[in-house]
Amino acid sequence: MRGWCLRMVACDLSVVGVFEFAKTEDGRDVPALPVSIFRRSLGRSVRTLAIVDTGFDLGLLVSREVRDRLLLGGPPEAHTSLRSGALDVPCEVFRVSVKVIDRWFDVEGFSPIFPGYETLLGMGVLQDLNLCLRGTSRRVCLAQRG
Amino acid sequence: MDVSVVKKILWSLSLSPKPINHLAREAGVGWKTCEKYLEGLKLCGVVEETVTTRERVFSVRRSRGDWRFPHMSRIAGNKVELVDEKPSR
Numbered sequence: 001m002r003g004w005c006l007r008m009v010a011c012d013l014s015v016v017g018v019f020e021f022a023k024t025e026d027g028r029d030v031p032a033l034p035v036s037i038f039r040r041s042l043g044r045s046v047r048t049l050a051i052v053d054t055g056f057d058l059g060l061l062v063s064r065e066v067r068d069r070l071l072l073g074g075p076p077e078a079h080t081s082l083r084s085g086a087l088d089v090p091c092e093v094f095r096v097s098v099k100v101i102d103r104w105f106d107v108e109g110f111s112p113i114f115p116g117y118e119t120l121l122g123m124g125v126l127q128d129l130n131l132c133l134r135g136t137s138r139r140v141c142l143a144q145r146g
Numbered sequence: 147m148d149v150s151v152v153k154k155i156l157w158s159l160s161l162s163p164k165p166i167n168h169l170a171r172e173a174g175v176g177w178k179t180c181e182k183y184l185e186g187l188k189l190c191g192v193v194e195e196t197v198t199t200r201e202r203v204f205s206v207r208r209s210r211g212d213w214r215f216p217h218m219s220r221i222a223g224n225k226v227e228l229v230d231e232k233p234s235r
Contacts, residue, residue, distance in 0.1 A: 008161065010220050014180045022221040022222075022224070023221070024219050024220060024221055024222060025220045025221075025222045028219070030219065030221070032221060036229065036231050038231065038232050038233060041166050043228055043232070044228050044229065044230075044231070044232070045228070045229050045230075045231040045232060045233070046226060046227070046228055047225075047226075047227050047228075048224060048225065048226045048227075050223075051221065063220075063224075063226070065224075065226040066226055069228055084160070094184050099231070099233070104233040112155060116220070117220075118219055118220050118221055118224070119224075125200050143174070
């Protein structure tokens with residue numbers, strides 16, 4: 001090292017949850033977290049597993065199965081399109097709160113009108129969490145300060 | 147160009163690369179028509195072509211930083227259930 005020094009400091013985070021990677025239908029291991037998705041007009045939450053996707057800029061993508069439950073609370077708040085590569089994917093938008101471990105986040109949940117998508121946690125939520133992806137042991141750890 | 151045909155072709159290609167005859171069938175157009183659409187999309191830089199010994203395979207052109215929709219990445223046996231849980235505010 002020239003001109004600067006990298007100093008190792010003690011990490012002040014402590015692990016509050018450890019979750020095994022989930023297995024996808026095509027046999028891959030993906031980081032996933034249990035989430036509860038609350039919609040005010042429904043008055044209840046939908047609990048499911050969500051894939052951790054740092055490539056998704058928004059907060060929450062909602063699978064068709066979750067969307068069907070959220071729809072019990074009335075029609076979606078809005079419609080929009082998400083850009084994916086060369087495609088515009090039409091989506092329904094639900095205003096929801098999503099709970100990861102013990103923290104709630106107010107986000108918009110985007111549900112593609114086409115089936116086949118999984119629920120995703122995107123950067124809109126992930127940037128407020130301390131996640132440690134331990135790929136070698138197929139675990140994702142959630143940490144908090146203190 | 148019929149926009150609905152373009153959308154069908156791009157939607158199909160977003161799932162996996164395909165040869166022209168597959169795309170033509172899925173888009174409901176003839177082989178020659180489909181080829182014209184694909185040539186147009188190739189000129190626009192939207193799709194790219196790979197020539198094999200047997201056929202021409204087209205795929206959606208990806209650039210760094212693109213977010214790929216996670217097609218087929220469904221969690222096996224993922225349960226979805228309604229629970230009485232709400233934010234405390």
